[in-house]
Amino acid sequence: MCGIVGGIGKEHLKDVLIGGLKDLDYRGYDSAGIALVNESKINLYRAVGTISHLEEKLPQEDDYFMGIAHTRWATHGVPSVKNCHPVASYNKKVYLVHNGVIENYLELKSSLLKSGYSFRGDTDSEVVATLIEKYSKSYKNRLKAITKAMNALVGSFALIIIFEDDLNTLYTAKRSSPMILGEGDGFNLIASDAVPIIKYTDKLIELNDDQLAVVKKDSINIYDMDLDEVSKIYTHKDPELLQKDLNGYPHFMLKEIEEIESVVRKLMLTYYQEGSFTFDEEMIKAIKRADHIIFIACGTSYHASLVGARYFRHVGKEASVYIASEWAFYPVFPGRRPLVIMLSQSGETADLIHCLKTVTENDVRSIVVTNTKGSTLERGCDFSILLNAGLEVSVASTKAYVAQVTALALLTNTLQNRRKIVKDLDKCCQIISYIRNNVKERIEEMANELKDKKDVFFLGRGYDYDFSLEASLKLKEISYIHSEAIAGGELKHGPIALIEKGTPVIVFVTDDVTASSMRGNIQEVKARGADVYVISTKSLSQEGDFIVIEDYDRYLSSVAISSIAFYFAYYVSLFKGLNVDKPRNLAKAVTVE
Ligand code: F6R
Helix, strand or coil: CCEEEEEECCCCHHHHHHHHHHHHHHHCCCEEEEEEEECCEEEEEEEECCHHHHHHHCCCCCCCCEEEEEEECCCCCCCCHHHCCCEECCCCCEEEEEECCECCHHHHHHHHHHCCCCCCCCCHHHHHHHHHHHHHHHCCCHHHHHHHHHHHCCECEEEEEEECCEEEEEEEEEEECCCEEEECCCCEEEECCCHHHHCCCCCEEECCCCEEEEECCCCEEEECCCCCEECCCEECCCHHHHCCCCCCCCCHHHHHHHCHHHHHHHHHHHHEECCEECCCHHHHHHHHHCCEEEEEECHHHHHHHHHHHHHHHHCCCEEEEEEHHHHCCCCCCCCCCEEEEEEECCCCCHHHHHHHHHHHHCCCEEEEEECCCCCHHHHHCCEEEECCCCCCCCCCCCHHHHHHHHHHHHHHHHHCCCCHHHHHHHHHHHHHHHHHHHHHHHHHHHHHHHCCCCEEEEEECCHHHHHHHHHHHHHHHHHCCEEEEEEHHHHHHCHHHHCCCCCEEEEEECCCCCHHHHHHHHHHHHHCCCEEEEEEEHHHCCCCCCEEECCCCHHHHHHHCHHHHHHHHHHHHHHCCCCCCCCCCCCCCCCCC
16 A cells, blocks of 8 residues: 656656655555666665655755655555665566555565575565566566566556666556556656646546556557557546645644535535436436445445445435445345445545455446545446545545535435435534534543543444444544444443443434433443543533534434544544644555455
8 A cells, every 4th residue: 555656757856756755645654765767877765754754865966867756554564674665676677666465475475585586675566576577587578577477466566667777768567556647748757646647747547457558758658468559548637636735724634624514515516406416317227226235335434334324224225334345255245136335535445446346247336435536446336426525635534424424315315306405414514614613622622631541432323323433433543542432222232341430431412313322321331430421412412411512403413513523533633742644554545455
């Protein structure tokens, strides 16, 4: 799960590549490296830590002709200089950067070891470099050597390769990991996504699986695995979606939480115009035909799917929700006419891409709800619902989660032509704005009180339970505090054993169907000494509740009050002095399984 970027012929190439790595660090940021080529020499710089650590090692001059760079999220081998990319092959004939995971690398490594090769680091990527070097001995045609290696690889890869005896050409190849080429005037660029490229050229080409490209200063030629040349297909990316700007905010997470209201309003305007819903009619027909909706997603998107499944059940459709990495191993297609809905902010999540292959092989139609037009899932699914939420930079997803739930609410209301949703969402927007202007200080207070706790529990039932799961995930991922979300009724089946004097328990009481049972649970945890923080809606509130919000229709809980939990996680992380936007061990797009 890494970001790679390469370029040839571009002025100030060092800066272009380093800028590209910064654009790609959402894909990983535990170490970084760059190979810069000039005067027939490959200069290699690598460093553990953020890209700024790498920058400290770089020379002042910036007159390089060609280069490749990499930001890493360690999969094979700890973050260390020897495991940084670019990696060199055994005889330093081949240098490459790699994004992806080679599943059979141990097998390939042991066979290369038997043939007399050895390795400097622990990565699967070094095995690929040495494999290409090995085939280059037998095949003068470099593309042939690369395809020979590709045939031996099991797993995912996007590669940019330099051959030590051809310092006028970049080679690139991919399978199941994204790769975009940018055609410039007298230069060409390559990267894991369009962001590092679009500043310099909008002539973008997406490489397909099992394609290779030969990239020179003035030309790009693309080939299939038989080495037949294929024509270039240009693709469009929305430059607005590629903008990365803090606009005066100290962190992207805070900026993105504060954008939630406008994201919801924009979605309403996109999918409801002049009194009618505007979703793709063919897609609506496909949904109406289906007798079972299968949601597949990961992490925060999985939590949004739980809410979405409730919406579908509410309009009379069977619906189930699966974690992508589980469904991938035990795929099931309930119903006679199932339809798959994948939720993915990035549209690049490897677990989902794996699942989509199975869905397609079984001739089941698919919809992706995504924030990323042109992403692998957007291109691969039969239909897509775009969230138009603008680029989400913070690793912890906030506005995209709310956008997913909002889009699914609009979609399911479309099935019954139920226009009241517009009023309901408008009410949510008022509440979001109220929280932003009037409740933030109260949330800061709660964050200050709980920032040094070891565990924080969230409780809820019904829609409040779905949202508790997301609130808990958000807190743990950016504050490193252990947290669990518990369905109120499950407390007495085990988790209540963890509650003792001073255990913080945050409880949502906004679902009128489940509110009175929740009040019972609150008494249970209070009786064991818990410090309880109740977040409720006016008509369900009781004296002593910590935060009380205006009433709204219960099904929109994840839209109306999600910002409370997001601000809470944000402030806890901030008060602990942590890296809010880039929590440890995580990455924005999880492009490995
Ligand atoms: C948490 C978070 C992750 C993602 C998950 C799926 O804040 O962002 O849990 O939701 O990695 O990513 P997407 O939605 O891009 O498929």
